[in-house]
Amino acid sequence: MILSRYVVPDLKINFIDREQEYKHILELTNIETSWIYVLTGPWGCGKTEFARALTATASNDTYVIIYINVTEEELSKAFYPTCERISKVLYNLVKEVFKDLLKLPLSIYTLVTYVEKVIKLKGKILLIIIDEITKSLEKYRLSIRDYVAALSKKIYDIERTFNCKTYVLILTSDQSASEFFDREQGKNMSMLLMWNLNKSAMIELLDKVNCPIDLELIWHLTGGNPREICMLMIYYKWNIEEWLKFKIETCREVYIKARDLGQVNVLKSLLDNIDEISSYSPELDDVPKYKIINVLYKLNILIRVDDRFRKISSLYKCYWVGSRRAFQEPVYYWIFHTMLKYGLNVEPYIVVKTIRELT
Ligand SMILES: Nc1ncnc2c1ncn2[C@@H]1O[C@H](COP(=O)(O)OP(=O)(O)OP(=O)(O)O)[C@@H](O)[C@H]1O
Ligand SMILES: [Mg+2]
Numbered sequence: 608m609i610l611s612r613y614v615v616p617d618l619k620i621n622f623i624d625r626e627q628e629y630k631h632i633l634e635l636t637n638i639e640t641s642w643i644y645v646l647t648g649p650w651g652c653g654k655t656e657f658a659r660a661l662t663a664t665a666s667n668d669t670y671v672i673i674y675i676n677v678t679e680e681e682l683s684k685a686f687y688p689t690c691e692r693i694s695k696v697l698y699n700l701v702k703e704v705f706k707d708l709l710k711l712p713l714s715i716y717t718l719v720t721y722v723e724k725v726i727k728l729k730g731k732i733l734l735i736i737i738d739e740i741t742k743s744l745e746k747y748r749l750s751i752r753d754y755v756a757a758l759s760k761k762i763y764d765i766e767r768t769f770n771c772k773t774y775v776l777i778l779t780s781d782q783s784a785s786e787f788f789d790r791e792q793g794k795n796m797s798m799l800l801m802w803n804l805n806k807s808a809m810i811e812l813l814d815k816v817n818c819p820i821d822l823e824l825i826w827h828l829t830g831g832n833p834r835e836i837c838m839l840m841i842y843y844k845w846n847i848e849e850w851l852k853f854k855i856e857t858c859r860e861v862y863i864k865a866r867d868l869g870q871v872n873v874l875k876s877l878l879d880n881i882d883e884i885s886s887y888s889p890e891l892d893d894v895p896k897y898k899i900i901n902v903l904y905k906l907n908i909l910i911r912v913d914d915r916f917r918k919i920s921s922l923y924k925c926y927w928v929g930s931r932r933a934f935q936e937p938v939y940y941w942i943f944h945t946m947l948k949y950g951l952n953v954e955p956y957i958v959v960k961t962i963r964e965l966t
Contacts, residue, residue, distance in 0.1 A: 613660035613688070618837065620815045622660045624808035625653070628801060629661060631919040632776070636670075636734050641762040641773040641795070643755065647785040647916070648801035649935035650907045651834020654778045657801065658736045663688040671731050671771075673697070673722065676738040677709050692725045709743040715758065715775070719765050728771040736776045741784045751787040759795040782904045782911070789915055800912060802920035803936070804831035816840050820847065827962045830927065830937045851938070851955035858942040861902060862951055870899040871947070877903075878944055881929035908939045 610629055613622040635644060648654055655676070662674040666689075673693055679685035682701060685708055686694040700721050701708050711718060715735060722728070737743075744754055762773045779785055789798055804812060809831035810822055818825065818840070828847070829835040835850075843850045865871045876883055877900070903909040912922060913931040922928055927937040934940045938958075945953045945961045 609664045610660045613663045615656055618816065620812075622656065623811050623815070624804060625657050625660065627921065628657060628919045629665070631799075632661060633665065635799075636732055636772075636774045641766045643758055643762065643775045643777065643796040644799050645777045645779065645785065645788045645796065646799045646801055646919070647779055647782075647788075647910075648920075649803055649832060649910055650780045651832055652780075652801055652803045652935075653833045654780065654801055655738055656833070658738060658776070658778060659688055662736065666690055669732055670734060671722070671726055671728060672734045672736065673718075674736045674738070675708075675711055677712060677742050678739045679708070682708060693722055696721045696725050709746045712737045712740055712743045713747060713749065713754075716761050716764060719769060719773070723769055728769040731771045733765070733769075733771045733773045734776060735773070736778065738778045740777045741779055741781050751784065752791055755788070755791040755794055755796055762795065780907065782907060782909075785911075792915065798916045800916035800918050800920070800922075802918070802922050803829070804833055805921065806831060809833075809836070812836060819845055823966070824959065824962065827941065827966055828936070828938045830934075832936050835936060835938075847959070848955040851942075851958055854938050855942055855953060855955065855958070857906065857908070858939060858946065859951060861899070861906065861908065862943070862946050864902055865899045868898055870897070873897055873899050874943055875947055878940060878947065881927070881933065882931045907935055909933070910935050 608626050610625055611621045611623070614620070615622055635642070646654055658674055662672045666672045672689065674686060674689050675697070676685050682698060686697050689697070697711070697718065700718065701711055705711060705714065718735070719728070719733070744751065758775060762775060765771070765773045779788070785798065788796070792798060806826055809826060812833060813822055813825060813836065816836070824847070825836070829839070839845060839847070839850050862871070862874070865874050900909065904911070909932050911931065912928070912933045922933070924930060927934040927940040941958050941962050942953070945958045948961070949957060
């Protein structure tokens with residue numbers, strides 16, 4: 608459909624799926640009042656690429672969409688694919704006034720003043736997407752609380768001055784940051800959750816990149832995470848064993864930590880029922896008895912998916928996805944499962960064997 612007109616730059620293929628997410632965002636940016644949304648999701652699930660595809664395809668006479676990637680090293684690429692007129696203005700604003708791209712998200716009002724010079728905003732819907740905001744906040748030592756408080760005031764100032772409803776979509780996959788954002792929910796701000804590609808979209812992606820491996824196996828390893836599929840293809844040349852070795856190493860560190868803490872049983876309960884242990888509240892997950900759970904969040908192995916997050920993608924409960932928390936990719940579930948059975952030193956082929964036996 609419309610999103611597929613966007614070409615994914617690193618893969619040079621048409622963008623896949625995400626129609627549901629697209630519809631959700633358009634609905635959420637057409638409500639009564641200006642609002643801030645924080646979009647989180649597994650590391651590499653496709654947030655950035657989705658935001659770019661949205662910017663490239665949904666911008667029209669009503670929607671003015673600005674995409675800013677504050678981690679982009681080349682300033683000329685930081686706003687891609689925002690329309691050229693706006694990109695130029697922002698490029699000059701950063702180059703001549705701010706002298707630092709990371710300052711831009713902290714000065715949204717000035718940004719809009721400059722955009723107004725090239726596009727009349729009256730009666731329009733303005734959507735400003737900020738990718739990787741934590742980099743700006745870290746550099747300028749601004750807390751998430753203060754940032755949200757200031758931003759929620761600014762969006763109203765913008766709405767009043769320029770006569771346009773204003774939405775800010777903040778992207779982050781940093782689990783600690785999303786916890787801090789969560790505490791600010793209600794201040795004209797809500798949390799959204801995006802998920803990995805669903806199975807049919809993943810198969811479409813694998814078809815397009817000529818994957819030579821059993822699709823079912825890739826599904827049980829990556830759960831449709833497009834970043835992992837790219838890594839497997841580009842970096843590991845479809846060598847599943849090598850890729851698994853890397854993942855096993857990460858899990859080994861966690862397993863050793865769990866052993867040192869005397870919490871291997873917590874890991875085991877997590878595999879038996881991912882929602883079962885401890886509360887879903889971040890503070891309670893932090894109690895010493897469940898410390899290993901917090902380690903898993905910090906390492907981007909687990910992610911919170913409870914009802915505080917509005918799901919813009921469909922999430923189906925299964926062995927690695929609960930209703931409160933989920934593994935970001937099923938490969939972690941399988942490696943821990945294999946370690947609990949065979950001990951720390953598991954080989955990739957044993958993990959694959961376990962998957963084949965149990966699925
Ligand atoms: N819908 C899609 N169609 C085709 N390829 C995709 C799609 N979504 C993501 N990709 C591919 O997956 C890669 C990772 O996606 P992306 O960088 O958007 O993830 P992310 O969620 O922003 O990651 P991070 O958590 O690191 O910010 C992209 O570089 C792109 O190649
Ligand atoms: Mg990203």
